[in-house]
Amino acid sequence: MQAAARIGFTRLLGKYAVVTNSIPAAEYAVALAPSDPEAHRARARVMNRLKIPIEARKSFETASSLRYRDDYLWLELGATRDELGDTAGALAAFDQAVRWAPYYAHTHWQRGNLRLRAGQYNEALEDLRAATASRKSLLPNFIDLAWGLARGDVKTAEQLIQIDGDRDRLAFARFLATKGKGAECVEHVRLLGTPLSEQNRSELVEQLIRAKAFRHAFELWRTENSLKPPVILNSGFEAPISLAQRAFGWNIFPKTEAAVAADRAQKVSGQHSLRIKFGGEWKAIGEVISQLIVVEPQKRYRISFAVRTHELVTGGPPIIAINDAADNKRLGQSEPFPTPTSEWQNIGFEFSTADATQAVVLEFTKVEAPCTPCPIYGELWLDDFLIEHVTTTNSQR
Amino acid sequence: MDQKRRKGLRAIAALLLLSIAQVGLQVGLAEPASNTAPIAPQTVGRLTTRNNQPIQVNGLSAASGASILSGAVLETGADQSATVNVGALGTLDISPNTRVTLTFDDQGNIKALVAAGCVILTAKTNATGEIATDQGSLGKTNPATGGTLEMCNQPGAAPVVGPGVAANAGAGAGAGAAAGAAAGGGGLFGLGVPATIAIVSAGTAAGLTPLFFQDNPSGPNN
Numbered sequence: 295m296q297a298a299a300r301i302g303f304t305r306l307l308g309k310y311a312v313v314t315n316s317i318p319a320a321e322y323a324v325a326l327a328p329s330d331p332e333a334h335r336a337r338a339r340v341m342n343r344l345k346i347p348i349e350a351r352k353s354f355e356t357a358s359s360l361r362y363r364d365d366y367l368w369l370e371l372g373a374t375r376d377e378l379g380d381t382a383g384a385l386a387a388f389d390q391a392v393r394w395a396p397y398y399a400h401t402h403w404q405r406g407n408l409r410l411r412a413g414q415y416n417e418a419l420e421d422l423r424a425a426t427a428s429r430k431s432l433l434p435n436f437i438d439l440a441w442g443l444a445r446g447d448v449k450t451a452e453q454l455i456q457i458d459g460d461r462d463r464l465a466f467a468r469f470l471a472t473k474g475k476g477a478e479c480v481e482h483v484r485l486l487g488t489p490l491s492e493q494n495r496s497e498l499v500e501q502l503i504r505a506k507a508f509r510h511a512f513e514l515w516r517t518e519n520s521l522k523p524p525v526i527l528n529s530g531f532e533a534p535i536s537l538a539q540r541a542f543g544w545n546i547f548p549k550t551e552a553a554v555a556a557d558r559a560q561k562v563s564g565q566h567s568l569r570i571k572f573g574g575e576w577k578a579i580g581e582v583i584s585q586l587i588v589v590e591p592q593k594r595y596r597i598s599f600a601v602r603t604h605e606l607v608t609g610g611p612p613i614i615a616i617n618d619a620a621d622n623k624r625l626g627q628s629e630p631f632p633t634p635t636s637e638w639q640n641i642g643f644e645f646s647t648a649d650a651t652q653a654v655v656l657e658f659t660k661v662e663a664p665c666t667p668c669p670i671y672g673e674l675w676l677d678d679f680l681i682e683h684v685t686t687t688n689s690q691r
Numbered sequence: 692m693d694q695k696r697r698k699g700l701r702a703i704a705a706l707l708l709l710s711i712a713q714v715g716l717q718v719g720l721a722e723p724a725s726n727t728a729p730i731a732p733q734t735v736g737r738l739t740t741r742n743n744q745p746i747q748v749n750g751l752s753a754a755s756g757a758s759i760l761s762g763a764v765l766e767t768g769a770d771q772s773a774t775v776n777v778g779a780l781g782t783l784d785i786s787p788n789t790r791v792t793l794t795f796d797d798q799g800n801i802k803a804l805v806a807a808g809c810v811i812l813t814a815k816t817n818a819t820g821e822i823a824t825d826q827g828s829l830g831k832t833n834p835a836t837g838g839t840l841e842m843c844n845q846p847g848a849a850p851v852v853g854p855g856v857a858a859n860a861g862a863g864a865g866a867g868a869a870a871g872a873a874a875g876g877g878g879l880f881g882l883g884v885p886a887t888i889a890i891v892s893a894g895t896a897a898g899l900t901p902l903f904f905q906d907n908p909s910g911p912n913n
Contacts, residue, residue, distance in 0.1 A: 366909070376737065395909035407757060411758060411778075439758060442762065472750075
């Protein structure tokens with residue numbers, strides 16, 4: 295009973311020492327219970343925090359000899375030896391950690407990282423793979439490490455990782471998407487044994503768009519191979535439109551100051567057009583509707599559409615503009631919409647893409663006007679959007 | 692009959708030996724020479740975080756012991772600080788709320804590009820340390836002597852360079868330990884730790900004793 299109380303008291307003293315970084319408290323704990331590994335561990339931790347690793351090492355060595363099956367103690371000893379530049383000693387300690395917890399990720403992970411720094415690449419990769427196999431949450435870290443070791447070479451990284459199954463492959467595809475490696479990402483998606491879930495597909499598409507790999511994002515997004523860029527999706531607003539943000543197709547901004555809705559009463563063709571109604575305020579310019587369109591660099595395109603206005607009153611009339619999706623640079627814009635009222639009329643304009651342009655954003659905005667913000671009243675309708683190469687006669691439909 | 696049986700046994704033994712030798716040979720030939728792609732030797736840093744709390748490295752959670760390759764983007768939160776030890780080149784101490792890109796090479800260059808927050812870069816002799824923001828370089832060390840550079844780059848303010856600016860912001864994995872040690876030397880302990888703790892914790896001490904009997908916290912199996 296007395297011995298148990300002494301141990302309990304020593305443990306508490308050790309905790310106190312660690313919390314306050316108190317050497318005297320740690321020393322006292324060790325003096326009270328010299329055969330308690332926890333007391334030595336506490337002293338070692340205090341010494342490490344106070345940047346006295348030589349003393350920390352001594353205490354960890356004592357602690358691990360007293361409780362030699364504690365993998366965490368071996369890991370802490372290894373880390374301290376590593377800190378002191380004793381790579382061989384650190385590795386010996388990590389070997390013991392792996393010995394006593396051979397199927398756990400943390401021991402292999404630590405040893406793998408040490409071996410990596412020591413230049414033992416094959417052994418390091420074996421350990422890191424073992425750690426990843428045991429704990430899948432380490433896979434993104436392993437992929438990131440392999441990517442760095444491969445200096446950004448996809449094939450080498452793939453060899454280092456040794457992809458094993460769909461889970462690994464999807465994680466690698468996801469990583470490639472964040473790096474903007476669109477072609478390689480799509481290639482790995484194609485190699486998946488099971489079809490990509492909708493959630494994974496949209497996540498990958500989103501990552502590719504964020505990394506500005508627009509063409510491959512579209513390739514992954516499309517469900518019909520016949521759908522080829524350049525194309526304006528739902529160009530006549532015949533399919534339902536929603537406020538949900540989407541990679542491709544019309545984006546209706548949820549907080550737009552305009553009232554946006556499909557309209558069956560007015561149309562040029564089909565059954566619907568899009569009606570946009572204003573009631574005065576329009577501060578969030580460009581945040582009404584937009585669509586991302588994949589194009590090719592150094593090409594000339596024509597955009598055409600039909601517009602109808604009714605009692606549209608404003609100092610800054612609306613327009614349709616085309617911006618480079620990568621840097622938001624304006625590439626072209628339509629003439630201002632007719633005011634105050636007009637029947638359906640076709641408007642067209644051309645634009646050229648830059649050397650690096652992969653995609654453009656078509657947006658509903660307004661001309662630059664001296665009034666900011668410009669009040670706007672009335673309504674307008676849009677229908678029958680079309681994009682085509684100027685040099686060819688093939689239209690999207 | 693006995694002789695026949697003996698001969699038969701000898702033949703079987705000889706065949707068995709031959710079979711084992713064959714299997715051994717097959718296994719030996721089946722071993723791959725190497726199953727990984729060659730990696731060009733490169734310098735790899737070691738991450739140490741305060742209290743082993745994970746920080747973000749290239750957008751992923753990483754704790755003490757993680758390897759840091761050149762070009763890594765390290766990001767600390769409000770209560771996190773870290774140190775990257777890059778062997779012969781030097782160390783980088785990172786304060787809380789810092790975002791820094793660390794690059795280094797085999798020619799002895801180590802550079803901290805600080806997007807936000809505070810760092811202390813210590814370059815060893817024969818290494819050239821450099822601190823910078825996206826606006827440009829703010830200082831370099833002399834490879835003949837090595838040296839330490841400190842800087843803070845807080846949003847909305849001009850970068851500050853000079854001794855103590857980052858240390859005061861809590862840079863490094865061991866940040867705050869010295870202050871704690873000082874407190875440990877006096878304070879409560881100065882009043883007589885054994886007595887104080889005994890009073891506070893008499894009840895909990897006994898409850899902790901079962902921990903003493905646990906030998907391997909992970910256990911050998913999953």
